[in-house]
Amino acid sequence: MGRSAFRRSHGEGPFRYATTGAGILVLVIMAAIAVFLIVRAVPALQANSANFLTEQTWTPNASPPAFGIAALAWGTVISSFLALIMALPVAVGVALFISHYAPRRLASVLGYVIDLLAAVPSVVYGLWGVIFLVPFMRGPSEFLNTYLGWIPLFAGESVNSKSILTGSIVLAIMILPIIAAISREVFLQAPTMLEEASLALGATRWEMIRMSVLPFGRPGVISAAMLGLGRAMGETIAVALIFPATFTVTLQVLTGNGNSIAANIANGFGEATPIGQGALIASGLVLFVITLVVNTAARLVIARRKEYSRAAA
C-alpha cells in the first residue's frame, strides 16, 4: 500500500466492506441453492428410464420412473411466446397512447391504473381465467378451429377451452400491464429535441412517433418484453388452473393438450415421491436455463442497437 497523497476519505472503508460482504453473501446463497437443487435432481435423473431431453411423458412416480422435459419445455415456450405476441402490440399501443396522445389528466389516471394492474397477484388472473375465460372461450375456440383450422396452430380434432390458447390469453393479460408501464416510462423519456426534429420536417404525430420515439424506446421495450416473457414462463398458479396437463408436444393450441414446466411443478409437487420431486426440480432447472437463454438473446439485441445509437440522448 504505502503512503499515498490521495488518502481514502474517511468512512469509505466500512462501507466498502459492507457492500463487498453483501455481494459475496448473495453469491454464496445463490450457489448454495443451485447446489441443493442439483443434488436433489441428480438421483432422479439417474433413476430415469427414459431420455430426459426427448421423452414426452412424465411418470416419475412410477417404477421404473420415466420422464422427459420435451412436452413441458415446448408448452412453456409456446404458451409464453403466444402471450407475448398478443400482449406486446397492445401494451406498446397503450403506452404510446398514455405518453403521446392522451390529455394530461387522462394520461395520469391511465398510468396509475396500469401500475395498479401490474401489481395484481397472478392468482387473481388465474381465478378469473378459470371462472370466466374458460367457459367464455368455448365459442371463439370452435370458431377458430372451424374457419381457421387450416393454420396448424388452430388445427386439431377435439377443441377444448381449457387449452394452451386460453392459458396464453390469461398470461397475456397478466404481463400486459408490466410491459405497458415500462414502455410508457421509456417513451416519456424520448428527447424533445428528437421529437421536434421530426415534427419540424413535417411529420404527423404518428410519423414523429415512428421516427423519434420508437427508435429511442426500442431497447427499453425489448427489455420490458423480456421481463414479461420471463414472467409468463415462470408463471405457476394462473396456468396450473387452466392448462390441460397432458404431456404432448403439439402446435395445436386449441386442443386439450399441453402443459408448462411451472404449472406441472405446481400440480405435481404435493404427491410426488422423492424421485418425483427430483424430477420436478430438474424441470425447474431447465426452466431456469430457458429463461437465461432468452434474456441473453435480448441483451445481445439491445447491445447491438446501442452501438448504433450511442449519441441517443
Place this chain on the structure above:
Amino acid sequence: MAKQIEVSDLDAYYGSHKAIEGITMTIEPRSVTAFIGPSGCGKSTFLRTLNRMHEVIPGARVDGKILLEDQDLYGDDIDPVSVRRTVGMVFQRPNPFPTMSIFDNVAAGLRLNGRRSKSELEGIVESSLKDANLWNEVKDRLNKPGSGLSGGQQQRLCIARAIAVSPAVLLMDEPCSALDPISTLAIEDLISKLKNEYTIVIVTHNMQQAARVSDKTAFFNLAGQGQPGKLIEMDETSKIFTNPTQKATEDYITGRFG
C-alpha cells in the same frame, strides 16, 4: 421557391405568460434576416411561430397573422404539418436521428412525402449534402450513423436534412452556438450560399455573425422580467450596426446593455 413572410401584430403565449407582443415585420425572400437581442426576449419563440412549431409545446398559442406570400399560416383550413414541410427548421443543438444512417437522415423528410424511387432519393440526398457543403466529408460513409459525425458536421447534416425537402423558408435558431469557430465559419459560408435559393431567418447571439451573414437585422428587447418581448427595430444590417434609430439598439450593439 423562396417566399416572402409578412407578420402582423403577432403575440405568442406559454399558458397565460405572454412571451412576445405586437410583432409586425416583413421578411424578404432570397435574403438573410437576423434576429438579435438579449436572451429571454422571445427570439426563439417568434422564430417557432413562423413554422407553427410554437404550438407543439403544451399550452402554447399564438394570436395574430402570418402570411407566407398570400397564404395565411394560421388560417382555419391550414394543416400545421404542411406548414412545417414548407418552412424548414434547424435547431440550436444538432439533432440528427441517432439510429439512422447519414443517408437516412437526409432522406427522412423525403420519405414522409410519399414513396420515391431509390435513384431519385439518391439524387436528392447527394445534392442536398453538396448544398450543405458536407458531401465530400461523408460520401464514403453514407451508411454510417449520423451520430458519429463531429458537431459541426452534424449541424450541416441537419441543414441537409432540412433543405432536402426543398422548403421555401429556412429557420435557424442559433445554429452555431454549440460549434467551434471553424465549424461556425463553414456554416456561415453555407448560409451565404443558400440565401440565393431560400428565405433564411437566423437567430444569433453573436453580433459579428449577424453583421457578417445577414442583409436585414431585427432587434428584440423586453422591458423587464416577466414582460413580453417586443420588436424594437428592423432595418438593413449595415444601418442597424452603424446608425440605429433606437437608443436601446445602439446600447445593445455597442455592448453598453443592461
